[in-house]
Amino acid sequence: MSHNLKEKIDVYKIRVEELDRNYFSHRELEWRITLQFLSGYAAIGAGYYALRKDGPNEFLGWWCIAIIGLLFIAYLFFGSLHRQRLRWTRELKNDYLAKLHTLSGVPQEEAGKTYTPRFPHFYAFGTQIFVHIIAVISAVAYIYKTMK
Structure with a gap:
């Protein structure tokens, strides 16, 4: 193996x-973003509770529900952008690994021959959406029930 080829392999x-x-730092960031949005739903519910001092306020309640809806839409948008970044990072890593295998002459094992994951890309996304839906429904139900 030539010296130049060894340097290329080391760089790869x-x-x-x-x-x-x-990739793993992005995974951690993904969960931080999720928790920040969940905190936002709770803050809106607490803010509604604090602002309705004089009794039920239907106008304020509908505004809070609209803000929660917009916050959920923003989470879906930013979450999809983040998942695209995660997928891009993983695919780029796999490309580098394939090139590394080609340069070193080591055969590459094919993934998925014996086992294919049931949800290959969306295990964290599904969990996060489920938690968000529960939080949104809870906050909206609380506001709707107390605004009339």
Whole structure:
């Protein structure tokens, strides 16, 4: 193996490790974003409770429900952008790994021959959406019930 080829392989290894760290830091960020939006729903519910001092306020209630809806739509938008970034990072890492296998002459194992995941991309997304839907329904139900 030539010295130049060994340097290329080392660079590819470093790049794969960097992309792997990037991917897992994005996973952590994904959950932080989720918790921030969930805190926003709770803050709107608490704000509604604090602002309705004089009794039920239907106008304020509908505004709070609309803000919760807009917040949920914003979460869906930012979540989809973040998942695109996660998928792009993972695909780029896989491309580097394929090139690394080609350069080193080591055969690459094919994933999925014996086992295929039931939900290959959306396990965290499904959980997050489920939690968001429960939080949104809870906040809206509370506001709707107390605004009349």
